[in-house]
Amino acid sequence: MTIFSLPKSVRRLVDKSFEYWLSRRIPNRKEHQLNSRNIMIYPTRFGLSYLGFVVLVFLLGTNYQNNIILLFSYLLASLFISVMLHSFYNFSQLRFYSMAKQQGYAGDELYFPIQITAVKMHYDINVHFTDRTLNSQIERIVQCPRGSQEIKLSYKSSKRGKHYLGRVTLFSEYSLGIFKSKSILDFGHCAIIYPKPTNLIVGQYQLSPQSDEQSIESYQTSNLVGTDDFSELKSFVRGESRARTAWKQLAKGQGHYSKHYQANQGQLKWLKLDDMPSNDVETKLSYLCFLINELTATNQHFGLALSTDTNNRSMNIPPNTGINHQQACLTALALY
Known part of the structure; x- marks a missing residue:
């Protein structure tokens, strides 16, 4: 160990010890209330300068035996x-609540909402992720009135997977900026980042089903269009394709509806990683992400096969439909 590596090793040891102390002092939970157990107060740089000035004035008064200077x-x-007591009073009794998990696609901005409940007026409340490598902006509330309000911490990542974001730091320098009241809370925040969808051109590849009934049947791109059964009419939602508009009902003045289809249940559809037209795993996952969203939008039953081992339930999801099934499949892609 060299003299240059010693400070880094000592710093890591101190950080590890502090993190262990924090985990015992402020454990992971969805809701925290600030009190004397989880609030730390220490002087700011201005506060240390102020304290030094007080000591200097006291020494001058003692040296010259001047009672006015001493007073x-x-x-x-x-x-x-x-000011120290007032800083604690301003920071205490705040209650914070936040859900731990958020999902999104690679490259998208995710927001972690934190609900703040106050029983009195508070001032200068600042919130950010403790890990500064996350490039999280500091959210500031100048005045936090009595009641509930919400702030959102942003997070963005270009890599799929499950990302643990660590603790959230709250601080306030009210009043006069002499002291900083601080708390480092753990909500267990994590982000499930799905692969970024990549459009797959219909007809770019063609697969045939396997003959072995015990194996997983290959997905055919031609099943995406043209072979679905009409299911129902639903109110048109902005953003839907106009190709699905029920023009007959619209022409009769019965309202703007969109047609929803259901896959023919005679042949179950499977999305297989090995069938994607690419040699790059990340590109294959992006194709699968696009297909999952397309099939869910048309209310079709499908399954997902990421492993050749049919007994691996975490990587092979049985055919189903709906939003919950879509999230389960996208989560499997993120964790692959």
């Missing part, structure tokens, strides 16, 4: 202590 130093010292 002035006592006044400054009492203000120092009063």
Whole structure:
């Protein structure tokens, strides 16, 4: 161990010890209330300068035996202590609540909402992720009135997977900026990042079903269009394809509806990783992500096969439909 590596090793040891102390002092939970157990108060740089000035004034008064200067130093010292107590009073009794998990696609901005409940007026409340490598912006509330309000911490990643975001730091320098009240809370925040969907051109490849009934049947691109059965009419939602508009009902003045189809249940559809037209795994996952969204939008039954081992339930999801099935399949892609 060299003299240059020693400070880094000591810093890592201190950080590890502090993290262990935090995990015992402020454990992971969805809701936290600030109190004397989880609030840390220490002087800011301005506060240390102020304290040094108080000591200097006191020494001058003692040296020259000037009671007015001594009285002035006592006044400054009492203000120092009063501000410390006021800083704690301003920061305490706040209640924070946040859900731990958010999902999104690679490259998209994710937002972690944190609900703040106050029983009195608070000032200068700042919130950000403790890990500064996440490039999270500091969300500031100048005045936090009595009641509930919400702030959102943003997170963005270009890599799929499950990302643990660590703790959330809250701080306030109210009042006068002499002290900083701080708390480092753990909500267990994590982000499930799905692969970024890549459009797959219909007809780009053609697969045939396997003859072995025990094996997983290959997905045919031609099943995406033209072979679905009409299911129902639903109110048109902005963003849907106009190709699915029920023009007959619209022409009769019965309202704007869109047609929804259901896959023919005679032949179950499977999306297989090995069938995707690419040699790159990440590109295959992006294709699968696009197909999952397309099949879910048309209310079709499909299954997902990421492993050749049919007994691997975490990587092979049985055919189903709906939003929950879509999220289960996308999560499997993220964790692959």
